[in-house]
Amino acid sequence: SRAAAKEGILYVKQVEASTTIFSSVTANIARIKGMQQTQAQNNSTVNVCTTRLTSQRAMRYRDRVPEKSFLWSVVREPVSxxxxxxxxxxxxxxKSGTYTTKLxxxxxxxxxxxxxxxxxxxxxxxVNRRMNPGQKEHERDTRELLESYDFLGVSERMDESLAVLKIILNLDIQDVIYLPIQKAKATKAKLADGSDGGFVDYFDRWKKDECRPILKxxxxLEMKEWFYSEEFEAFIEADVMxxxxxxxxxxxxxxxxGRDLVEKTVKQVQWAQKVAEKECQNARFPCSSxxxxxxxxxxxxxxxxxxxxxxxxxxxKLYNDPEFQALL
Incomplete structure (x- = not known):
């Protein structure tokens, strides 16, 4: 549903910040918690924990009830x-072109x-007001955002972020495992002029009947050098901060x-994730590899x-696996 929500687990999607993975984790948590509520109530009607996966519209949650909701998101290194x-x-x-035209x-x-x-x-x-980064109030805005969320994770620290989420919400291991989008199998994209493009990383459902190749x-070098220019650094300064x-x-x-607890939980997450990707490799996605x-x-x-x-x-299976149990 796209309706505003005041309760439940609320995730704000950020473009190209491992969005599919964290959306999957959020939706799975809501699904499993709903099933557990149904079983606890001995109810024939399946409950679903309220959840929202809102793309870049955090202000929809400004009227949320803090005691009955969990607001979170994940950020990624700005250049990446x-x-x-x-x-x-x-x-x-x-279209093809030289490195200079790519830049x-x-x-x-x-x-x-x-x-x-x-x-x-x-x-x-x-969440609470529209922010204007052009006003250069980055420190004030940063403090406000950090206080507005129950948890903010980091894409490059995925295992740690999921481990912390598991601890904070007292989740089971199956709540925080996921299947990443299937990687393409050594496929090259075709450019408009018929020449080979770069290698395809994966395929994304673009239209109703089209899987679009997303290049690796x-x-x-010219682009890497430009990343260190004053012009580009000024452009990303707010997000870097x-x-x-x-x-x-x-x-x-x-x-x-407690670092020991988190590191222990990270090992559980990594073990479970490895098993999941092996056992569930035949899962069907909207686009095949x-x-x-x-x-x-x-x-x-x-x-x-x-x-x-x-x-x-x-x-x-994991809870009946002696090796995994040894990690608990």
Whole structure:
């Protein structure tokens, strides 16, 4: 549902910040908690814990009830997020060109088409008011955002973030395991002129009957050098500041929970995730690893929560696995 919600588990999606993975975890938590409530009440009607996976519209949650909701999101290193966004949504594979023109197209994508990306996290995560990063109140805005959320994770620290989430919400291991989108099998994309493009990373459901190839980022030296220019650093300064603050906040949370407990939980998450990816490798996604549309999938919806039935079975097996039990 897209309706505003005041209760439940509320996740704010950030473009190209491991969104599918964390959306899947959020939806799975809601599904499992609903099933547990149903069993506890001996009810024939299946309950579903209220959840929302809102894309960049955190202000929908400004009227939430803190005691009855859990608001969270995940951030990604700003440069990596922008590069990933370019390779996902830009015109990367439509025409060939030199490294210089690749840089030119990237700059055009950043400055002309995506001007709203300056201070992206402040714009997309703001809950109580609209933030204007152009006012350069980054420290004030950072404090407000950190206080607005129950938890903010870091994409590059996925295992730690999921371990902390598990501890905070007292979750079971099957609540925080997931299946990543299937990687393409050594496939090259075709450019508009018929030449080979870069290697395909994975296929994404783009239209009703189309799986679009998403290329593996191929960053030329000129682009890497531009990342250290004053022009680009000024463009990402706000997001870099917030990203560092979220990392520091995660470190603080880990210290408060106890580093030993978190590290122990990380090992559980990593073990369970490895088993899940092995046992559930045949799960059907909207797009196959060859780029074929699969109308019948094993997902909760779209590409979210894929392989959920298999993941439930993995969770049951793990609690009967002596090696996993030794990690508890």
């Amino acid at each position: 997020r922008l590069v990933s966004k370019y390779y996902h949504y830009g015109e990367v594979q439509k 030119s197209r990237f700059q055009n994508f950043i400055f002309n088409l995506e001007a709203q990306d300056y201070g992206y996290y402040f714009r997309s995560l703001a 980022p191929d960053i030329p 917030f990203y560092k603050a979220v990392n520091a906040s995660l470190d603080k949370t880990i210290s408060e929970l 060859q780029g074929e549309i699969q109308k019948e999938t094993d997902c909760l919806f779209s590409n979210v929560g894929c392989g959920y039935k298999c993941l439930d079975e993995v969770g049951t």
